[in-house]
Amino acid sequence: MSVRADTVEPMPSPPAIEAIELVKRYGQETAVDGVSFTVPPGTVLGLLGPNGAGKTTTVRMMTTLTEPTSGTARVAGYDVLTDPDQVRRHMGLTGQVATVDELLTGRENIRMIGGLYGIRRNHLNRIGDQLLQQFSLTDAGDRVVKSYSGGMRRRLDLAVSLLASPPVLFLDEPTTGLDPRSRSELWDVLRGLVAQGTTLLLTTQYLEEADQLADNIVVIDRGRIIAQGSPLELKQQAGRASLVVTVADVADLEPAHALLARTGAEVFTDTAARRLTASADGLDDMISVAGWLRDSGIGVDDIGLSRPSLDDVFLTLTGHRTEDSEEVGA
Numbered sequence: 537m538s539v540r541a542d543t544v545e546p547m548p549s550p551p552a553i554e555a556i557e558l559v560k561r562y563g564q565e566t567a568v569d570g571v572s573f574t575v576p577p578g579t580v581l582g583l584l585g586p587n588g589a590g591k592t593t594t595v596r597m598m599t600t601l602t603e604p605t606s607g608t609a610r611v612a613g614y615d616v617l618t619d620p621d622q623v624r625r626h627m628g629l630t631g632q633v634a635t636v637d638e639l640l641t642g643r644e645n646i647r648m649i650g651g652l653y654g655i656r657r658n659h660l661n662r663i664g665d666q667l668l669q670q671f672s673l674t675d676a677g678d679r680v681v682k683s684y685s686g687g688m689r690r691r692l693d694l695a696v697s698l699l700a701s702p703p704v705l706f707l708d709e710p711t712t713g714l715d716p717r718s719r720s721e722l723w724d725v726l727r728g729l730v731a732q733g734t735t736l737l738l739t740t741q742y743l744e745e746a747d748q749l750a751d752n753i754v755v756i757d758r759g760r761i762i763a764q765g766s767p768l769e770l771k772q773q774a775g776r777a778s779l780v781v782t783v784a785d786v787a788d789l790e791p792a793h794a795l796l797a798r799t800g801a802e803v804f805t806d807t808a809a810r811r812l813t814a815s816a817d818g819l820d821d822m823i824s825v826a827g828w829l830r831d832s833g834i835g836v837d838d839i840g841l842s843r844p845s846l847d848d849v850f851l852t853l854t855g856h857r858t859e860d861s862e863e864v865g866a
């Protein structure tokens with residue numbers, strides 16, 4: 537039997553990452569315009585935005601690569617302005633552009649970077665091999681990086697940034713240019729890291745990626761935060777769920793239409809697909825409608841609730857889809 541010390545509130549742990557009114561100006565242009573957010577330890581923040589939104593600039597300020605024009609950030613409790621060395625000691629970064637040395641092999645890159653971190657040779661060989669294996673690079677480990685595919689480079693890049701087991705990891709578009717299989721493999725690796733307690737901030741233009749990985753999402757556009765919340769909260773902002781019913785027989789469309797209309801929603805009919813769609817408040821509406829359909833003996837092929845995708849959210853928030861601006865690197 538376990539006895540708990542009663543009513544002792546746990547101390548809220550300080551955020552692993554804090555952005556505080558970050559601003560970055562380049563001449564006349566304001567790349568980042570007053571961005572603030574916090575990331576609790578052991579969670580994933582997705583920084584989402586189209587090309588030029590200010591994602592990389594925000595990450596560069598938080599990782600001491602560039603100084604904010606104003607504002608500041610803290611990583612693992614250390615301020616980027618007053619304690620940049622401590623910040624660097626507690627973080628890893630995988631940049632948008634691969635930073636591994638092309639002329640070295642995968643293993644040589646690991647040895648070089650690990651050496652810079654001061655990791656002892658034995659240990660380095662062991663974790664180097666582990667990481668190569670984790671990222672399916674064991675066979676390629678002794679080939680020069682020049683001969684790697686884009687996906688292999690990204691994986692090596694990530695492996696290298698994990699050498700020092702940093703508690704906080706920044707990833708700038710980690711899966712850009714990866715094929716779907718490599719992408720989902722990388723997601724698995726990232727989930728594993730988070731399960732071990734790593735705090736992750738990743739930037740992405742892929743809404744699905746944020747949806748898959750992030751506990752919280754900050755959407756930026758033109759240097760400003762335009763929305764934030766959990767993936768679910770953001771989806772709810774974009775509108776209500778839809779109840780979608782496919783009837784087995786076209787003749788049932790009309791009576792089914794009448795039943796759906798009982799929820800008070802407007803019902804749309806797609807005759808060719810034998811499908812009816814109505815906005816719904818959630819599971820309760822679906823359960824009521826399912827009951828009515830059963831009681832009236834209408835055959836149903838499919839019934840479900842569909843929430844707006846993050847793509848819909850993005851469109852609602854910014855007035856444009858992410859693909860609109862995807863000319864870079866295409």
Ligand SMILES: Nc1ncnc2c1ncn2[C@@H]1O[C@H](COP(=O)(O)OP(=O)(O)OP(=O)(O)O)[C@@H](O)[C@H]1O
Nearest residue numbers: 562567585586587588589590591592593594632864
């Ligand atoms: N060194 C720089 N000098 C001048 N302008 C810059 C510099 N770095 C970024 N910018 C500008 O700041 C804005 C934000 O750029 P940033 O690279 O942060 O966007 P991003 O969200 O990372 O975009 P992408 O999805 O294309 O990587 C852009 O308009 C960019 O042109």
Ligand SMILES: [Mg+2]
Nearest residue numbers: 591592593632
């Ligand atoms: Mg960028």
